[in-house]
Amino acid sequence: MVFRFGTDAHLYDDPDDVNIAPLLDSKYDSEKCEALKRLLALIAKGLDVSNFFPQVVKNVASQSLELKKLVYLYLLHYAEKHPNEALLSINCFQKDLGDPNPLVRAWALRTMAGIRLHVIAPLVLVAVNRCARDPTVYVRKCAANALPKLHDLRLEEQKSTLEEIVGILLNDHSPAVVGAAAAAFASVCPFNLSLIRRNYRMLCEILPDVEEWGQIVLIGILLRYVIARHGLVKESVMSSLQCTDNFHSEKDVSDDDFRLAKESNHSGACDSEFVNMVSRGYIEGPDEYFSRSSYAKRVPFELNDAQFTSGKSNEDVKILLYSTSPLLRSKDSAVVLAAACVHWIMAPKEDVKRIIKPLLFILRSSNVSKYVVLCNIQVFAKAMPSLFAPYHEDFFIYSSDSNQVKALKLEILSSIATDSSISSISKSFRDPDRRFAAATVAAIGICTRQLPKMAHICVDGLLTLTRQELLTKDLGSRYQEADVLVQATISIKSIIKQDPPIHEKVIVQLVRSLDSIKVPSVRAMIIWMVGEYSSLGEIIPRMLTTVLKYLAWCFTSEALETKLQILSTVTKVLSGATGEGLSTFKKVFRYLVELAECDSNYDVRDLACFLKELLSYNFISQGSQGVYSLSEKDLHIVVNCIFRKQREVKTESINYRFYLPGSLSHMVLHTAPGYEPLPKPCSLLLDDINEPEGTRIIMKEAADYSGTDDHGTSSDPSDNESASDYGSQHSFSGSRSSGHGDDGESNEGNDNADLLLQISDIGNAAENQNGVFHSSPANLGELMSNRALESWLEEQPGSSNPGMLEQSQVRKSLARISIGDVGKRIKPKSYSLLKPANRNDLKVDYSFSSEISSISRLLVCIEVSFKNCSSETISGIKLVNVESNRASSDNVPTLVPMEEIASLEPGQTTRRIIQVYFHHHLLPLKLALFYDGEKLLLFQ
Amino acid sequence: MLQCIFLLSDSGEVMLEKQLTGHRVDRSICDWFWDHVISQGDSFKSQPVIASPTHYLFQVVREGITFLACTQVEMTPLMGIEFLCRVSDVLSDYLGGLNEDVIKDNFVIVYELLDEMIDNGFPLTTEANILREMIAPPNIVSKVLSVVTGNSSNVSDTLPGATGSCIPWRAAEPKYANNEVYVDLVEEMDAVINRDGALVKCEVYGEVRVNSHLSGLPDLTLSFANPSILDDVRFHPCVRFRPWESHQVLSFVPPDGEFKLMSYRIKKLKSTPLYVKPQLTSDAGKCRVNVLVGIRNDPGKTIDSITLEFQLPPCILSADLNSNHGTVNILGNKICSWTIGRIPKDKTPSLSGTLLLETELERLHVFPTFRVGFRIMGVALSGLQIDKLDLKTAPSRLYKGFRALTRAGEFEVRS
Numbered sequence A: 001m002v003f004r005f006g007t008d009a010h011l012y013d014d015p016d017d018v019n020i021a022p023l024l025d026s027k028y029d030s031e032k033c034e035a036l037k038r039l040l041a042l043i044a045k046g047l048d049v050s051n052f053f054p055q056v057v058k059n060v061a062s063q064s065l066e067l068k069k070l071v072y073l074y075l076l077h078y079a080e081k082h083p084n085e086a087l088l089s090i091n092c093f094q095k096d097l098g099d100p101n102p103l104v105r106a107w108a109l110r111t112m113a114g115i116r117l118h119v120i121a122p123l124v125l126v127a128v129n130r131c132a133r134d135p136t137v138y139v140r141k142c143a144a145n146a147l148p149k150l151h152d153l154r155l156e157e158q159k160s161t162l163e164e165i166v167g168i169l170l171n172d173h174s175p176a177v178v179g180a181a182a183a184a185f186a187s188v189c190p191f192n193l194s195l196i197r198r199n200y201r202m203l204c205e206i207l208p209d210v211e212e213w214g215q216i217v218l219i220g221i222l223l224r225y226v227i228a229r230h231g232l233v234k235e236s237v238m239s240s241l242q243c244t245d246n247f248h249s250e251k252d253v254s255d256d257d258f259r260l261a262k263e264s265n266h267s268g269a270c271d272s273e274f275v276n277m278v279s280r281g282y283i284e285g286p287d288e289y290f291s292r293s294s295y296a297k298r299v300p301f302e303l304n305d306a307q308f309t310s311g312k313s314n315e316d317v318k319i320l321l322y323s324t325s326p327l328l329r330s331k332d333s334a335v336v337l338a339a340a341c342v343h344w345i346m347a348p349k350e351d352v353k354r355i356i357k358p359l360l361f362i363l364r365s366s367n368v369s370k371y372v373v374l375c376n377i378q379v380f381a382k383a384m385p386s387l388f389a390p391y392h393e394d395f396f397i398y399s400s401d402s403n404q405v406k407a408l409k410l411e412i413l414s415s416i417a418t419d420s421s422i423s424s425i426s427k428s429f430r431d432p433d434r435r436f437a438a439a440t441v442a443a444i445g446i447c448t449r450q451l452p453k454m455a456h457i458c459v460d461g462l463l464t465l466t467r468q469e470l471l472t473k474d475l476g477s478r479y480q481e482a483d484v485l486v487q488a489t490i491s492i493k494s495i496i497k498q499d500p501p502i503h504e505k506v507i508v509q510l511v512r513s514l515d516s517i518k519v520p521s522v523r524a525m526i527i528w529m530v531g532e533y534s535s536l537g538e539i540i541p542r543m544l545t546t547v548l549k550y551l552a553w554c555f556t557s558e559a560l561e562t563k564l565q566i567l568s569t570v571t572k573v574l575s576g577a578t579g580e581g582l583s584t585f586k587k588v589f590r591y592l593v594e595l596a597e598c599d600s601n602y603d604v605r606d607l608a609c610f611l612k613e614l615l616s617y618n619f620i621s622q623g624s625q626g627v628y629s630l631s632e633k634d635l636h637i638v639v640n641c642i643f644r645k646q647r648e649v650k651t652e653s654i655n656y657r658f659y660l661p662g663s664l665s666h667m668v669l670h671t672a673p674g675y676e677p678l679p680k681p682c683s684l685l686l687d688d689i690n691e692p693e694g695t696r697i698i699m700k701e702a703a704d705y706s707g708t709d710d711h712g713t714s715s716d717p718s719d720n721e722s723a724s725d726y727g728s729q730h731s732f733s734g735s736r737s738s739g740h741g742d743d744g745e746s747n748e749g750n751d752n753a754d755l756l757l758q759i760s761d762i763g764n765a766a767e768n769q770n771g772v773f774h775s776s777p778a779n780l781g782e783l784m785s786n787r788a789l790e791s792w793l794e795e796q797p798g799s800s801n802p803g804m805l806e807q808s809q810v811r812k813s814l815a816r817i818s819i820g821d822v823g824k825r826i827k828p829k830s831y832s833l834l835k836p837a838n839r840n841d842l843k844v845d846y847s848f849s850s851e852i853s854s855i856s857r858l859l860v861c862i863e864v865s866f867k868n869c870s871s872e873t874i875s876g877i878k879l880v881n882v883e884s885n886r887a888s889s890d891n892v893p894t895l896v897p898m899e900e901i902a903s904l905e906p907g908q909t910t911r912r913i914i915q916v917y918f919h920h921h922l923l924p925l926k927l928a929l930f931y932d933g934e935k936l937l938l939f940q
Numbered sequence B: 001m002l003q004c005i006f007l008l009s010d011s012g013e014v015m016l017e018k019q020l021t022g023h024r025v026d027r028s029i030c031d032w033f034w035d036h037v038i039s040q041g042d043s044f045k046s047q048p049v050i051a052s053p054t055h056y057l058f059q060v061v062r063e064g065i066t067f068l069a070c071t072q073v074e075m076t077p078l079m080g081i082e083f084l085c086r087v088s089d090v091l092s093d094y095l096g097g098l099n100e101d102v103i104k105d106n107f108v109i110v111y112e113l114l115d116e117m118i119d120n121g122f123p124l125t126t127e128a129n130i131l132r133e134m135i136a137p138p139n140i141v142s143k144v145l146s147v148v149t150g151n152s153s154n155v156s157d158t159l160p161g162a163t164g165s166c167i168p169w170r171a172a173e174p175k176y177a178n179n180e181v182y183v184d185l186v187e188e189m190d191a192v193i194n195r196d197g198a199l200v201k202c203e204v205y206g207e208v209r210v211n212s213h214l215s216g217l218p219d220l221t222l223s224f225a226n227p228s229i230l231d232d233v234r235f236h237p238c239v240r241f242r243p244w245e246s247h248q249v250l251s252f253v254p255p256d257g258e259f260k261l262m263s264y265r266i267k268k269l270k271s272t273p274l275y276v277k278p279q280l281t282s283d284a285g286k287c288r289v290n291v292l293v294g295i296r297n298d299p300g301k302t303i304d305s306i307t308l309e310f311q312l313p314p315c316i317l318s319a320d321l322n323s324n325h326g327t328v329n330i331l332g333n334k335i336c337s338w339t340i341g342r343i344p345k346d347k348t349p350s351l352s353g354t355l356l357l358e359t360e361l362e363r364l365h366v367f368p369t370f371r372v373g374f375r376i377m378g379v380a381l382s383g384l385q386i387d388k389l390d391l392k393t394a395p396s397r398l399y400k401g402f403r404a405l406t407r408a409g410e411f412e413v414r415s
Helices: A009-013 A020-024 A029-044 A050-061 A065-078 A083-087 A090-096 A102-115 A121-131 A137-152 A156-170 A175-188 A194-209 A212-230 A237-251 A255-267 A272-283 A286-294 A315-329 A333-346 A349-365 A370-383 A385-395 A403-416 A422-428 A434-450 A452-471 A481-498 A500-516 A520-532 A539-557 A560-576 A579-597 A602-620 A632-643 A664-668 A693-704 A717-737 A744-752 A759-773 A780-793 B028-040 B077-095 B100-105 B107-117 B128-134 B140-149 B241-247
Strands: A830-834 A842-852 A860-868 A874-881 A901-904 A909-917 A926-931 A934-939 B004-008 B014-019 B049-051 B056-062 B065-071 B179-193 B199-213 B220-224 B232-235 B249-252 B257-266 B274-283 B286-295 B303-311 B316-323 B327-330 B335-341 B350-357 B370-377 B386-391 B398-413
Touching: A009 A029, A009 B100, A009 B107, A020 A029, A020 A050, A029 A050, A029 A065, A029 B014, A029 B107, A050 A065, A050 A083, A050 A090, A065 A102, A065 B107, A090 A102, A090 A121, A102 A121, A102 A137, A121 A137, A121 A156, A137 A156, A137 A175, A156 A175, A156 A194, A175 A194, A175 A212, A194 A212, A194 A315, A212 A315, A212 A333, A212 B077, A272 A370, A315 A333, A315 A349, A315 B232, A315 B241, A333 A349, A333 A370, A333 B077, A349 A370, A349 A385, A349 B232, A349 B257, A370 A385, A370 A403, A370 A664, A370 B077, A385 A403, A452 A481, A452 A500, A481 A500, A481 A520, A500 A520, A500 A539, A520 A539, A520 A560, A539 A560, A539 A579, A560 A579, A560 A602, A579 A602, A664 B049, A860 A874, A860 A901, A901 A909, B004 B028, B014 B100, B014 B107, B028 B056, B028 B065, B056 B077, B065 B077, B077 B100, B077 B107, B077 B128, B100 B107, B107 B128, B179 B386, B232 B241, B241 B249, B249 B257, B274 B303, B274 B370, B286 B303, B316 B327, B316 B335, B386 B398
Parallel strands: B179 B398
Antiparallel strands: A830 A842, A842 A860, A860 A909, A874 A901, A874 A926, A926 A934, B004 B014, B004 B065, B049 B056, B056 B065, B179 B199, B199 B257, B220 B249, B220 B386, B232 B257, B274 B286, B286 B350, B303 B335, B303 B370, B316 B350, B327 B335, B370 B398
């Protein structure tokens, strides 16, 4: 107990052992402090103590800084619940903003902005504007941090002012402020890259001095700017392959040449198809991705020469690479990865190797980031195995690694293995952990596929392994030995597939050990090999009779999988057989079919019946050749088609998307809300950038305003003009850079981009901008599924309903899954489920509410509002999950049955909360709506 | 942008929550998290990035305390993770270690620190030096004062000067009667040795730790006698890049107190100070184990705290292991640990015995990997040597001290 003496322990243990209310009203600061600490303890424990709010707010005027801090902590936690009482504190903040102590000013600003009330937004904006010109660095930094808070309130009309302040802060001479301003830029106006253009050089120069957190964000912004401004670098990894691809297609290379090229790729350069996929993934947005994968005809990814720049001659590219290269040595792994990302995308190919050592160094020096860094290295290594091949030692597996890390290391090792390193790599593959051994064996298989020369060694190793595993056959299930055996057989199978003739003896050995192998799937695989390679070489055809007899003998005791495989194998052998064995095979076949027809499993019975019919005319009832009988040759073809399909080598198509290295989406392998691909190369046009000189001057004037001007810019007419002009221009460049501004609407917008726009026009312009996104699609049905996904991910508010504009005050860059209970003033983003136009008069909207389900916390609450737009009463409205009655609803979202709405009067609106259990982010929920006895299918 | 930070105790109790943005995160996410920790065990705890049905979670586990951060939008995952690490470093520095009690006892300080460290989900002030000036760490004096007077504030009234300086890591000019600076080389040796005794991989991961108590604004330069052996380096932000690029000289204005100046890696070393020779043979339901440990290359100083650990295979019924030196323990999770200490002069420590396999098992065909631990004071095994440490405007009395230490990192012997 002694060490707890003098701490706040008693407050945490028993926060409400005394009456808190009188303490808050005490005249002593110390008692108030104690009361607030007790409240804080209750908050920490997750209790709701918002009922003390009015009493706490009174104390905001206190002079004691500790008390202030505690009050602020409480205030920020509950302000949204008590907007009216929170307003009482505003006067105090206003006063504190003029305090000579910079700490008081900064805290007041932080808290005031953190309260997030629409009513006070204009006041906060003025305060931020003032603090952005404060002499103290810390206050300016807090001002930069306050911008995203204001931006969260979605003040469309204030947007230009916000952007203007971002511009001022980006221009700050203190690195600390620039870092915070970069973060503000990323959340307020990430597409307004022309703001960056003005300061690009300065930002690059200041980058190494910025705080690490600011560096991470700033690097990303600079990279986006350079790509939007100058395009990709011709000599970089990302684009060099486009050229080689063209080269290939032009010359129309023959197969041999191609294989040669591929081999040389392995030793020297990189996997061109893969890199192509990767670079495409970085640039294309989600909608393009979906359209590419859903349409049969793939639109080739094309970049013309104009979209490339030379890394050697372009100063902007050079300076970015120059200023990020020292950051590769930062102690913060996030900075290293961000800098590595820049070099990966922009650096000339020969310089990319610079990122390897720093990346590998993070692996050793910071344990927590190991997994994330490995995930990123995995993609780099697959794209350019040659880069990492000399460093294979760094991926050796330690027994202390976690399972995920081990798995990643294995995958990397198997993709970077070379002829010279394979022996040491395969030695490191031994691990006593059996779960892991299975994965290891699979990795050996992959290695061998890439390095055909090593096949013999690997197969030998795998064979010994299978033999070893046999010894522990009885323990198989207990220690996951079975997994290892299965993996080993799969690997052997895939190796044999590459070049069957030279591995004949391996097949023979496997067949010999058939009797001692008990794992059904392994037996099935070996039996498959018998059928597949029945005519191969010398030994196997001689063995066939014995093997088939053996199989027939043990047929009844086999598992389902094996039984099916035996039947098809015998058919295959039979179809290819000639000469002496034929009669035996036929006997065996007939015997097996008879057995199988009486089997308890219907799959086996079906197959048997099918085979009997298929082959009966040829083999079973030879005497009477029917009209339908097939000639021997045809039969061969039929059997081949049916049973040898597996032989077709499936080219591994890379289906999954690639995300920018270091992003969250890359880690979770789906698009996280708010993920933005790189901008389109050269999408930032010079016209957009060439702002009138006047703006600049006015900006300077604005910057020169003394901090004492309470009104700030919003009351000054000349500033208004400049601000609005500025804002509207940027909204166009923004829409253009996101690749949607190619239709008439943006032209219309351009006409509006008069130099003397008034503030009222900004809303208009913003609407136009939205309108671009809302281009109504011709075939709605086709887009529906895409939209369902998108709306879940909220990458784009790409709704097809223009009527929604008034309701949703959201913009593209603001992405949320759920919207917190921000108060009445802001409506959560809602989507229309059913529009009144669709031959009915019921309007159904839904939105994701942040409520927590009372039934289970796994359920997501969706607020659905039903509105009767007709003149008649609608009755019996009910939403039902279409797939709920399906048995295998493992991955399908499930819906808690909704209470039926008995009747809805004309014009009446009713709300219902439906609760859904989503198993996965990406799966849409299929709903059926019943009303007036009708059924409508809807998809959410 | 982080939305919320939770601190969880090792029993899954939510000790603290700090909401960071307007989009509140319900603490039911912690229940979801803990349910998965229980059902999936440690593999879930070692996953730094988790996609839950409603949020993306970042987690860092330090000394039993789980730091959990939530977000719903795209952000750099490493930023979240690094920030949580920084929070845990600062807290453990403030509270003198991390455990459930110490966090609960000082929850007010934890709240104040969190509030200062992150604003609206973006890190604000993370420099330990500045934080110390803003929020005083708890110490005996303040504790006594708070008991005696019932009132003591740990929140500073003034803004630390360093917040605006371009060297934010250094607090406002301190004054010392004795100017001291100590430089420690701390190295960890990673090695992988095959069962035939061949050295597959041997490298050193090292850190240069500096403890500086210097008045004013000192400008130091540190140079190595053999910088060319360094394979790769990472620096504290105080190190200037250009002098290193051109002359391999570390030029910096140090933070006050202890800090990690740089970390480095030296690869492809030729030998290890110790040899470990495991011999395992298995037949007839048994496995005979014999391990010898001895000095291969005398580093010139005593090697102490030698330990050897290995995981017994799961299919072992019982183990009978003895050593002629040191103690052998078999821990609950079937880890056998052999504590040797120093190598005696008169004999070679050896561990021998038999493992009894489960009845159906004929023999063991995968043998365990041995992890070796040791410590050598006074030697940097990589051979890196500090040449000199200069102070630009040297005060009248300056004491400089150098030390070195090597210990085993990922030192594994395969068998």
